[in-house]
Amino acid sequence: xxxxxxxxxxxxxxxxxxxPNTYAKEYIHLYQEKQTLENYSIALLGVEDFRGYLTNIxxxxxxxxxxxxxxxxxxxxxxxxxxxxxxIKAGATxxxxxxxxVEIMHELFRNNIITIIIGGDSALASAQFKAYEIFENDITxxxxxxxxLWENSEVDIHKTYLKDFFLSNYLRKYNLLAYQSYFLHxxxxxxxxxxxxxxxxxxxxxxxxxxxxxxxxxxxxxxxNINALRFSDAPGQPDPSPNGLFGDxxxxxxxxxxxxxxxxxxxxxxxxxxxxxxxxxxxxxxxMIWYFIEGVSLRRSDYPIVDEKDFNTYIVQIDDAENxxxxxxxxxxxxxxxxxxxxxxxxxxxxLVPCTYKDYLTALNNEIPERWMREWVRLS
Numbered sequence: 001x002x003x004x005x006x007x008x009x010x011x012x013x014x015x016x017x018x019x020p021n022t023y024a025k026e027y028i029h030l031y032q033e034k035q036t037l038e039n040y041s042i043a044l045l046g047v048e049d050f051r052g053y054l055t056n057i058x059x060x061x062x063x064x065x066x067x068x069x070x071x072x073x074x075x076x077x078x079x080x081x082x083x084x085x086x087x088i089k090a091g092a093t094x095x096x097x098x099x100x101x102v103e104i105m106h107e108l109f110r111n112n113i114i115t116i117i118i119g120g121d122s123a124l125a126s127a128q129f130k131a132y133e134i135f136e137n138d139i140t141x142x143x144x145x146x147x148x149l150w151e152n153s154e155v156d157i158h159k160t161y162l163k164d165f166f167l168s169n170y171l172r173k174y175n176l177l178a179y180q181s182y183f184l185h186x187x188x189x190x191x192x193x194x195x196x197x198x199x200x201x202x203x204x205x206x207x208x209x210x211x212x213x214x215x216x217x218x219x220x221x222x223x224x225n226i227n228a229l230r231f232s233d234a235p236g237q238p239d240p241s242p243n244g245l246f247g248d249x250x251x252x253x254x255x256x257x258x259x260x261x262x263x264x265x266x267x268x269x270x271x272x273x274x275x276x277x278x279x280x281x282x283x284x285x286x287x288m289i290w291y292f293i294e295g296v297s298l299r300r301s302d303y304p305i306v307d308e309k310d311f312n313t314y315i316v317q318i319d320d321a322e323n324x325x326x327x328x329x330x331x332x333x334x335x336x337x338x339x340x341x342x343x344x345x346x347x348x349x350x351x352l353v354p355c356t357y358k359d360y361l362t363a364l365n366n367e368i369p370e371r372w373m374r375e376w377v378r379l380s
Contacts, residue, residue: 002107003033005100006086013064017071027075031085037111042080042296044070044116044289045104046087051094052123052157056238058274062285063087063118065273069286076290078297083113094157098127105131109264114296116289117267123157125223126164128267132221138172141165142219144253146202146227146244147183148176158270166195173378175215177253178202178228178245196378202228202244209252214354214371216256217303217335222266224254224288226281236271236281247284254288258295259333261303266292300332305352311337316363325363325372328352336360338372342379351375 009018009030018024029040037043046063050056067084076082088104091097101117101124108115109131117128132139150166151159165171174197181201192199198215205212216222231240233247245253257266268288271281302310311328318325326339338353359369 002031002085002104005088005104006031007089008086009067009084010064013067017068021071023075024071027080028071028082028084031083037083037108037113040081040083040111040113042114042116042293043083043085043108044118045085045101045108046118047097047101047120047124048087049090049094049097049119049124050121051090051097052126052161053121053238053270054156056121056158056270056272058272059119059121059270060090061273062120062271062282065276065279065282066118066268066271066285066289069279069283070289073286073290076293076297080293080297082116082293094123098124098130101127102131105265106134109134114263115265116292117265117269118285118289119267119269119271121158122223122225122269123161124269125267126157126161128221128223128265129165129168129170131265133170136170138170139220140173140175140218141171142175142177142216142222142257143225144177144222144228144245144250145225146178146180146241148179148188150188173197173218175219176200177212177215178205180241180243183241196374198374205245205249205253208358209249210356211358212253213256213259213335214356216253216263217260217354218262219257219260220262220264222257222263224257224266224268226269226271226285229284234271234281234284236273236276238270238272238275240275247287250284251288251291255291255295255298258292259298260295261299261301300330302330302332302335303337303352303354305337314360316360318363318366318368321368325368327355327360327363338369338375340372340375340379342376351379 048060050059149159150162153159176199226237230244314327316325328337338355340351362369
């Protein structure tokens, strides 16, 4: 079924960038028609379409430009192998392209394969999100971007697709990471906070990058916009900013995303080779993918929690609080969770919320962690 939608990587690209790397064949495998998928856990999927972002023509060239750099990287850690399934060519209409993305992702999901999408424009995230309907569960989406857009437009889908997220019955929570305050309008901020979605400013990530890890750990899907990075580290974007993530910070976030036990796809969008200088952005994207794959290799399968014996439990009492605060620390990964008890339909239930050691220290200091308060409001 994959072959119905996919075009293999061009022979010219392979001859110049894949075959000269003696070791590339050992850790990056090229999809062959009708081959079995059972030996792979990660696949790379390119999408050659720009029509969701008409003023950013050139993004359709991004997949192969990124491949040129990825094929030259060293082997992934822990012997991880990547299956490069090739590219989805632009369909007769943009909707045809989106349908193809969904169908390919469904096939990969059925084989429990994590999908790395290299676009193409950011509106492709709408197909990435729709693919999750196959699970019939609500999900948390993490969006790494300097800004968000949801405007009325009949031609630029990149301005409208987030509305589909927020109107969907399958969206549990939307986490916006690395936004820049001067790009986020007051109405957007009020909407996100009013709906109890989580946002994390780039400055907070700069202060302590591990604060972003819990937001990525709970995500089943990540959409990564190249505008999250500053111009000096990613010039290949249509509307660059002098501020944003540094390249190493962007790689760290990609690594955290890969470590999430429940994440099944990540999309890298809006890179435009026509604006790139010295292939810096292509190299940056390739290195982010490399770190994402390293993160996948470091998964410890400690969530969902099956046996609490694999965790150390810490109970903290806070003055004037009705209940104790329960924290769990994984013996496998040293990551932390908060266990929030609540009543629903006359039954007591609990919710496990990813957190950091800092949240535990806040509770020890007789203060209710902000992350705990946000989740409590969401449950109320």
